[in-house]
């Protein structure tokens with residue numbers, strides 16, 4: 001019986017909407033724009049968050065970096081100290097590499113080119129997930145034996161070797177001869193200012209080229225994503241005890257991503273919230289039209305009541321009408337947002353769009369809530385009409 | 395059966411009290427055909443609203459089939475109207491966007507009758523008023539007399555105990571009016587209780603019992619041998 005009545009109210013609401021198409025569409029338009037802007041803004045913001053996260057996690061979410069400040073020369077941590085610590089903590093740490101960054105002048109034949117120099121251990125390739133186009137990465141033996149071997153970026157390959165395979169060729173770094181054993185996969189666009197203009201050599205040979213040749217940075221790989229937090233704490237404790245408080249900064253990729261997630265989440269909530277205001281405005285539009293509709297249909301309401309409609313029946317009829325308007329508006333808005341979002345992401349490269357289930361659910365349920373909330377007052381007004389007065393209404 | 399005991403309906407406008415119903419007592423048996431007559435402003439419509447469960451009296455008691463209506467809640471009144479009363483209005487009061495059949499189905503919808511059954515009952519009622527061939531017509535596609543017959547079908551469909559007609563011929567030409575009155579007579583013969591409200595003595599005379607109301611009081615009741 002309740003279902004019969006509900007279906008009937010639904011039918012009445014639909015036919016009432018259909019008999020007033022233009023008015024109902026204009027009322028719906030507010031809801032369409034509201035929902036579309038919520039989904040679009042949240043989707044664009046979520047899209048760029050996903051983009052940032054993807055590029056960060058491609059560097060490895062298990063990555064930890066340690067930066068040692070060199071204020072007091074009295075207490076130092078040597079690479080061998082750190083290797084000892086690393087060997088004691090093999091359960092949470094799987095790879096470690098010192099890192100000395102600098103710049104140098106590379107020379108092949110008569111061509112000179114200034115380039116970024118990275119002095120690292122053999123495990124660096126695994127830690128940073130480096131892939132190679134040609135050859136191989138530097139080996140543990142080469143590091144141990146301080147051999148002059150180098151892995152170069154694609155810019156070096158282009159500039160000095162015309163894009164040919166340079167394996168076995170020689171390159172002079174600050175005048176010291178190194179043998180090229182590998183070429184890195186392109187990461188940027190192979191220009192001078194990109195990350196492809198670089199040379200990687202064993203850290204044990206850094207002193208031949210750079211003045212500051214003691215590593216102050218270490219790249220460490222945790223055993224798993226779950227082990228990252230434990231590893232960070234263990235590292236902090238170790239450096240605190242070795243160097244004194246706050247002489248080393250331990251950061252994990254995971255922490256950075258968490259911070260970015262938080263900031264982007266706030267941004268997306270803010271944008272969604274601002275767009276949400278338009279949903280409220282749309283709701284007021286619905287309320288306005290429903291109030292007009294109740295007045296226009298006063299006599300109908302009187303007839304229905306005389307025939308035996310309860311207050312609840314009338315309430316339901318009008319409420320369903322405003323909910324249908326909101327839901328249809330919401331649905332159209334949703335499709336519109338997904339269409340516009342994907343088109344915009346295709347046309348503009350900087351834009352990314354993801355319509356997450358969360359944002360869709362949020363926007364749609366908000367539309368329904370708005371429909372119920374702003375439909376309630378007109379529906380209640382209709383249901384409370386005095387049948388005698390309503391029947392007299394012309 | 396309808397029993398009204400010492401019913402008052404008092405409207406207060408500022409300091410002025412209007413006794414639209416002033417100590418009215420009236421009993422109407424099942425299967426009676428009663429005409430309620432009186433000049434304009436005498437309280438006919440007020441009495442009809444009371445009998446039709448559209449309003450509650452200021453004081454007094456009202457029973458339909460033994461149930462006390464005068465103390466009922468809004469919701470219970472709606473259900474009484476739905477089950478016990480069939481309204482026939484001067485202005486027909488059909489819903490313009492619905493077809494004849496849909497209009498006739500309305501009381502059944504609010505009673506929660508399933509669609510198939512509703513359809514059957516509506517066709518049956520339309521058949522009784524001779525409109526089986528007009529089920530898909532909208533009110534504006536029907537003549538006044540036909541519209542009133544749809545309204546009668548709507549009043550009949552729920553098999554109420556009372557048919558309450560307020561000036562049912564008031565908006566009709568004399569031929570359609572006569573048709574509607576014939577139908578009233580017919581329904582009375584078939585065993586319906588009919589209460590007819592009119593200001594027209596000629597119409598009233600067609601009813602076996604006439605109740606006259608004046609200034610909110612019953613001044614004449616043909617059943618009570620001339621006085622109430």
Ligand SMILES: Nc1ncnc2c1ncn2[C@@H]1O[C@H](COP(=O)(O)OP(=O)(O)O)[C@@H](O)[C@H]1O
Nearest residue numbers: 405412414432433434435436437438439440441
């Ligand atoms: N809602 C109301 N408010 C105030 N006075 C009313 C109202 N309804 C009816 N009355 C008064 O009650 C009296 C009876 O009215 P009514 O029952 O409509 O008479 P009738 O239908 O016989 O013409 C009239 O004096 C009328 O002015």
Ligand SMILES: [Mg+2]
Nearest residue numbers: 435438439440
């Ligand atoms: Mg009247």
